[in-house]
Amino acid sequence: MTGSGRAKPGGRRQFLVDTARVACGVGLLGLGMGLYARHAKALPPAAIRPPGALAESEFSAACIRCGMCVRDCPYDILHLAKPEEPMSTGTPYFVARQAPCEMCEDIPCIKACPTGALDHGLTDINKSKMGLAVLVDQETCLNFLGMRCDICYRVCPVIDKAITLDPQTNERTGHHTLFIPVVHSDHCTGCGKCEKACPTEVASIKVFPLYMAKGQLSAHYRLGWIEKEKAGGSLVAPEVEHQYNMPEGMKYEHGKGLSTVPPGEAPGGATGLPKALQGDKL
Amino acid sequence: MSKSELRPGAEAVLEKGWLAAHKWLLLRRTSQVGIMLLFLVGPWFGWWIVKGNLAYSYTLGVLPLADPYVLLQSLAAGQVPEKLALIGVAIVLAFYLVVGGRSFCSWVCPVNMVTDLAAWLRARLGIKGSAHVSRSVRYWILGATFVVGALTGTIAWEMLNPVSMLHRGLIFGMGLAWAVILAIFLFDLFVMRHGWCGHFCPVGAFYSLIGKLSLTRVRLPNREACNDCMDCFAVCPEQQVIRPALKAVGGTGPVILEANCTNCGRCIDVCSKDVFRFGLRAGNNDSTLGGVAGAASK
Numbered sequence: 001m002t003g004s005g006r007a008k009p010g011g012r013r014q015f016l017v018d019t020a021r022v023a024c025g026v027g028l029l030g031l032g033m034g035l036y037a038r039h040a041k042a043l044p045p046a047a048i049r050p051p052g053a054l055a056e057s058e059f060s061a062a063c064i065r066c067g068m069c070v071r072d073c074p075y076d077i078l079h080l081a082k083p084e085e086p087m088s089t090g091t092p093y094f095v096a097r098q099a100p101c102e103m104c105e106d107i108p109c110i111k112a113c114p115t116g117a118l119d120h121g122l123t124d125i126n127k128s129k130m131g132l133a134v135l136v137d138q139e140t141c142l143n144f145l146g147m148r149c150d151i152c153y154r155v156c157p158v159i160d161k162a163i164t165l166d167p168q169t170n171e172r173t174g175h176h177t178l179f180i181p182v183v184h185s186d187h188c189t190g191c192g193k194c195e196k197a198c199p200t201e202v203a204s205i206k207v208f209p210l211y212m213a214k215g216q217l218s219a220h221y222r223l224g225w226i227e228k229e230k231a232g233g234s235l236v237a238p239e240v241e242h243q244y245n246m247p248e249g250m251k252y253e254h255g256k257g258l259s260t261v262p263p264g265e266a267p268g269g270a271t272g273l274p275k276a277l278q279g280d281k282l
Numbered sequence: 283m284s285k286s287e288l289r290p291g292a293e294a295v296l297e298k299g300w301l302a303a304h305k306w307l308l309l310r311r312t313s314q315v316g317i318m319l320l321f322l323v324g325p326w327f328g329w330w331i332v333k334g335n336l337a338y339s340y341t342l343g344v345l346p347l348a349d350p351y352v353l354l355q356s357l358a359a360g361q362v363p364e365k366l367a368l369i370g371v372a373i374v375l376a377f378y379l380v381v382g383g384r385s386f387c388s389w390v391c392p393v394n395m396v397t398d399l400a401a402w403l404r405a406r407l408g409i410k411g412s413a414h415v416s417r418s419v420r421y422w423i424l425g426a427t428f429v430v431g432a433l434t435g436t437i438a439w440e441m442l443n444p445v446s447m448l449h450r451g452l453i454f455g456m457g458l459a460w461a462v463i464l465a466i467f468l469f470d471l472f473v474m475r476h477g478w479c480g481h482f483c484p485v486g487a488f489y490s491l492i493g494k495l496s497l498t499r500v501r502l503p504n505r506e507a508c509n510d511c512m513d514c515f516a517v518c519p520e521q522q523v524i525r526p527a528l529k530a531v532g533g534t535g536p537v538i539l540e541a542n543c544t545n546c547g548r549c550i551d552v553c554s555k556d557v558f559r560f561g562l563r564a565g566n567n568d569s570t571l572g573g574v575a576g577a578a579s580k
Contacts, residue, residue, distance in 0.1 A: 018416060022415075022416060022418070022419050022422055023422065025419070026419065026422040026423055026425075026426050027426075029423065029426060030426035030429065030430045033426070033427070033430045033438045033439065033441075033442060034430045034433060034434050034438060036438070036441060036442070037430065037431075037434045037436045037438035037441060038434055038436075057435060058360075058361065058435075060359075060435070060436035060437065061356060061359030061360055061361045061431075061435050061436050061437060062356060062359075062361035062363075063437070064337040064338055064348075064349070064352045064353065064356060064363075064367075064437065064440065065335075065337055065352075065437075065440055065446065065450060066334045066335055066337040066338035066339070067333075067334055067335055067450065067453070067454050068333060068334050068338060068340065070454065071324070071330075071333040071334065072333070079454075079455070080450060080454045080455070082451075082455060082456070082457025082458060082459065083441075083447060083457055083458050083459050083462065084457050084458040085457070088436070088440075088441055089440065089441040089442070089447065090440060090441075090446065090447070090450055112333075112340075113364070114338045114340075114346065114348060114363060114364050114366050114367035114370065115338075115353070115356060115361065115363040115364060115367055116361065116362070116363060116364050117361075120364065
């Protein structure tokens, strides 16, 4: 023990020195521990958390590294991070290119979690947000090259919602269609099946943790067409029917083009005056 | 005397026979290895008796066990666990309140086998000299794990904790955890006697807090028979706990009440005079009350 208990001259001094020594040593250790913990908070791009995982900042407070999710995963896709791996030691992850989440309907990994690091409130696997698929390389994606690979689209468990094939003109041939795979973040669960199945040597579509894959508009942005839909109509002054200033006896209708006005139908009557000078519309 | 200093327990072997002089050591190793095997037969052979690890485990689909220390850190970082984990914590707390807080260290913890080996080798190789650090450092580290955890909002200590690293590593894959364990082994062997478990480990420090109240203790019903051979001091990983009870320092009764006694029982093994035995903590002022032998099998 320290000299604290000894009744000798300088005992108090010794006690203070010893206490300071221990406090400094442990303080340094604590500092190192804290820096390491902060540094390990960022998830490497290839590591995807199991379904229902809390946001990374909360996850590292809630996960006690027991490995119950690893054990109860029927497809054995989950690993616990080893000390040398660039993430929080002992926490669970999977690598989509090796083995993606099979999206079990009963989500056994969540049920196994004793701490809520995997959110027990998530009961519909289709609502999980493990990550987000991103078509990272348009230069190697076979569909972008004009082929009908379509594999990512076909294997997607949320087919036609999370990934759609959007037709575009193939400018190279001039008379073919490109079927462009487009990922929709509101439906993509981040299971990684597309990345696993992508046939290019290095996957052209990859799943990333949400913080890497998803952009965000500034809070003050409003999308006019959405606001209009919400309001049930235009938000600015009511729309006025456009009027064209045409020569006498002619009219123009959108979509129909120019036509002559039969006599008697001319707006403002057949006074012979130019249209602009007629009536009270001035 | 010099002979027994070289080989603590030699006298006890002569007196009681080898088996009786290693009884608690053998039981302890059986417990440590047995618990490890319970966790390992799942991944090895697919016999899922126990899932998980020392942080949290689920036995036969009925018994949840959870480490109160790691869940307290999680709480400090701002997370409340699910029901099963809370039940697990209650069971574990109750268990160690009965068998002795730091019984975890000597009967369950896998790092103990590493540091015991280092201590044994250190004695056999006659390595003298040891860095001096206060044994209370572990409580400072224990405090620091909570402070850092709360400040960073993470279970910071679990990223470094060699105890969970080794146990998890054996079950789920070691990675470089072996290097951490090797470092602890070499530190204990060359730098500091009983360095890790006896001075630094905050897991042990936490369980010693439970040990302040726990029921099962080493009693000394026969302390008058002590012949000062020092064998118990030589084998004890927490030597400071023996003297008050053995020498009745300040009128201390014949019970080791020090929270850091790990209930390893080696003192019982190596004493040729049968001074020690396992018993309960009650009646520590009356030396005529005998202990309840074998009350703490595990």
